[in-house]
Amino acid sequence: MSDPAPGSAGTATLTVGPSDLASSVGIDPVDEFPGVFATARLVALMEMAAARILRPHLAPGELSVGVSIDIRHSAATPPGATVTATATFVRKEGKLYFFEVSASDEGGEIGRGTHRRAVVASERLVAGAKARVRRA
Numbered sequence: 684m685s686d687p688a689p690g691s692a693g694t695a696t697l698t699v700g701p702s703d704l705a706s707s708v709g710i711d712p713v714d715e716f717p718g719v720f721a722t723a724r725l726v727a728l729m730e731m732a733a734a735r736i737l738r739p740h741l742a743p744g745e746l747s748v749g750v751s752i753d754i755r756h757s758a759a760t761p762p763g764a765t766v767t768a769t770a771t772f773v774r775k776e777g778k779l780y781f782f783e784v785s786a787s788d789e790g791g792e793i794g795r796g797t798h799r800r801a802v803v804a805s806e807r808l809v810a811g812a813k814a815r816v817r818r819a
Contacts, residue, residue: 685740686740686775686780687736687737687739687740687772687780688772689772689773689774690771690772691736691771691772692736692769692770692771692772693732693733693734693735693736693769693770694732694735694767694768694769694770695728695729695731695732695735695767695768696765696766696767696768697724697728697765697766698763698764698765698766699720699724699760699761699762699763699764699765699766700762701762703720703721703724703762704716704717704718704719704720704721704762705717705718705719705720705721705722705723706718707721708721708723708724717759718761718762719759719760719761719762720759720760720761720764720766720788720793722754722756725754725756725766725768725786725793725794726752726754728766728768728786729752729754729768729770729784729785729786729794729796729798730749730752730798730800731768732768732769732770732784733747733749733770733772733780733782733784733798733800734747734800735770736770736772736782737780737800737802741802744804744805744806745802745803745804745805746802746803746805746808747780747800747801747802747803748800748801748803748808749798749799749800750779750799750800750801751798751799752784752796752797752798752799753796753797753798754784754794754795754796754797754798755794755795755796756793756794757792757793757794757795758788758790758791758792758793758794759793760788760790760793764788764789764790765788765789766786766787766788766793767786767787767788768784768785768786769784769785769786770782770783770784770798771783771784778801778802779799779800779801780799780800780801780802781797781798781799782797782798782799782800783795783796783797783798784796784797784798
């Protein structure tokens with residue numbers, strides 16, 4: 684696998700729909716969240732932008748997975764607005780790929796932070812997950 688060049692950027696864009704709202708991510712009826720873009724969906728969009736940078740550098744059977752993310756969700760986004768996440772590749776340390784991530788909507792920046800990803804063999808990841816749960 685080749686590595687992306689530092690400064691390589693990727694984006695992911697989403698129009699905020701009902702399933703993207705914080706009010707939709709509650710697990711129990713007593714979980715009360717507002718009807719604005721969920722932080723969980725913001726994280727997913729940022730991860731997608733970073734994964735798109737690595738995708739052309741993967742060997743067959745490989746994929747990239749999120750290892751950590753540290754973001755600040757600084758502004759609320761209403762339904763119907765468009766959110767664009769941007770990831771910029773910073774560096775590789777060992778097996779980890781480091782990214783700066785940000786996101787904005789029509790009103791400006793809504794979040795910013797850092798993200799790390801690793802490249803793994805898809806089959807090995809799935810087999811390891813199944814084995815770990817069976818041991819529990």
